Amino acid sequence: MESSGAADSTALVLEREILPPRVSAWRVALRMGLRKPLGAISAFIIVLVFGAAMFAGWPPLVDMKDAQPFLARYEAEESFFIYDEARFMEVGLQKEPPSMAHWLGTDDQARDTWSRIIWGARRSLRVGLGALALGTIVGVFIAFISAYSRGLTDLIIQRIMDAFQAFPPILFLILMVTVTEPTENWLTFALAVISVPSVSRIVRSVIITVREMPYIEAARVIGASAPRIMIRHILPNVTAPIIIIFSIGVGVVILAEASLSFLGLGPPGVSWGEMLNQGRLFVLTSPWQALFSGMAITLAVLAFNLAGDALRDILDPRLRI
Amino acid sequence: MTAYIFQRVLLTIPVILLAVTLVFLAGHAVPDYAVRSIAQGLTGAENLDQAKQQVRHDLGLDKPLLQQYVEYVGGLAKGDLGTSFITKQPVLEELKLRMPVSVELGLLSLLVAMVVSIPVGIISAVRQDTWLDYVLRFMSILGLAIPAFYLGVLLLIFVFKVFDWAPPLTTTAYRDLWEDPVQNLKQMALPAIAGGLALGAGMMRLLRSQLLEVLRQDFVRTAWAKGLRERTIIFRHVLKNALIPVFTFAGLEVGILFSGEIVLEWMFSIPGMGVYTVTSIKQSDFPTVQGFVLVIATALVATNLLVDLTYGWLDPRVRYQ
Secondary structure, eight states: OHHHHHHHHHHHHIIIIISOOOOOHHHHHHHHHHHOHHHHHHHHHHHHHHHHHHHTTOOTTSOTTTSOOSSSOSOTTOBOEEEETTTTEEEEOTTOOOOSSSTTOBOTTSBBHHHHHHHHHHHHHHHHHHHHHHHHHHHHHHHHHHHHHOHHHHHHHHHHHHHHHHSOHHHHHHHHHHHSOOOHHHHHHHHHHHHHHHHHHHHHHHHHHHHTSHHHHHHHHTTOOHHHIIIIIIHHHHHHHHHHHHHHHHHHHHHHHHHHHHTTOSOSSOOHHHHHHHHGGGTTTOTHHHHHHHHHHHHHHHHHHHHHHHHHHHHOGGGOO | OHHHHHHHHHHHHHHHHHHHHHHHHHHHTOOHHHHHHHHHHOOSOSSHHHHHHHHHHHHTTTSOHHHHHHHHHHHHHTTOOOBOTTTOSBHHHHHHHHHHHHHHHHHHHHHHHHHHHHHHHHHHHHTTTSHHHHHHHHHHHHHHHSOHHHHHHHHHHHHHHHHOOOOOOSGGGOOOTTTOHHHHHHHHHHHHHHHHHHHHHHHHHHHHHHHHHHHTSHHHHHHHHTTOOHHHIIIIIIHHHHHHHHHHHHHHTHHHHHHHHHHHHHHTTOOSHHHHHHHHHHTTOHHHHHHHHHHHHHHHHHHHHHHHHHHHHHOGGGGGO
């Protein structure tokens, strides 16, 4: 009886003095924010971009004909006119500088630049998240096959991945948009293909190190099946690198989509790259559209990259190259 | 060294093979609308379907896939990249016309990158942790973060607002370097600076970290102890050793340079291969796009190989890895 009491008190001491005190998630977030200010700012920008994409046409439940878009303020394709008293006619409000009515000015078709940037967040996020989600799933799958098969299959898969990685993304995209008239889904697919090699390469290297660990061997000895070992024991080790690659990859993909749209090769619809392409034509007389759409691209790409860097430092400093 | 060269050359084969195969497969899937648009231009055929058949036959699309592939690769081996749908001229000739323009822009960018990054990297490393170092490092992070085409927009607006000057922004205003150097450089200056800064930022950071590493080595301490002047130590002993990885990096970044060039040519209306290709995509001129992708891919592989070999020659340690 006495010995069990001693064990209890040891457990208490352990809990009180050796184990770290429990802290709330908010406090952890705050501490991260203070230690990684750049990461925190990036996270904030990412939240803003998400907010812009989600609430551009808010409230979603109200009939859109009556409701004014909340965050975007205007519809993406809405043109603005003003009555010209001298000429007794309506004239378009083209290439206006920023004002209270049009926060970031208007473009050559008299559309509101602020609204279009807010609507454009949807394209960037849809393409970025979609491509990385698909690319990650395929990449992880290939990594498992590659790492588990070892030998010749592994070698061949890795050589193919290397070759893909050596191929500049923009060239691949150019081929893909020439094959068929691009839609958003087709573009997302093409960008997913581009993100597969880097995902599979990093995940494979993690699997290979983990695979040789004693606890994996132990799991195999007690008779765990291969799928069980992969899902229960190896996959949790791979989540940190996946989260990091995902964040950085979204930035890369957003930039690639913007470049393609900038060349006028993107799918139809509002896109930051396309806005920059239009804006460059009158950049000297009315620089607002080019200035702000380019800023949106830069900030979004930078935010995802820096957030990925901060996550890497927090989750897995070994991955630092 | 022979074994090393052999091994390196062998490693480029998968990349070339992938490029050729991708380009071929994309060509085999020549979009129906491209066939249709050519068919519509064809006279003499009774109806559209017949014309389309004719076009497919002319392009060799009705033959078995393997036979097409062999013929295509055979053509490539003889330097035949196909014939443009639009101009009816050999693609290789069309690209050759525009190649010097793109190469000039690339070399100018590289020049800007080196002129900026080498002195800045040296100052930043030698005066480590001073305010000057912080300012320069901050600038380099900005250079890395801002996409080249947005940097181009910012430069253009800046130059126009401050100096009230803008380069000619049409392809018709472009003059060859030999024909009218002043006019040529006027149009080339801003894109070269934009591309050069994007590339130079990465080079500067690498050079700085390399210099810091070399500065702490024993032979540098010996040099100080001998009483050599700072200038002699930096330029004759440290810089030589630190520059090798930087040049390797620059060589490997040529791919990024090329991708950046397409958008910069587009931004500043410079009639190089990039603009020509983008126009060709919009006109569904498939052979031209294929040819462009292959030319760039080959150029990249060749540069990477050259970099690898030079590196192996300069630093014999890498040969045995």
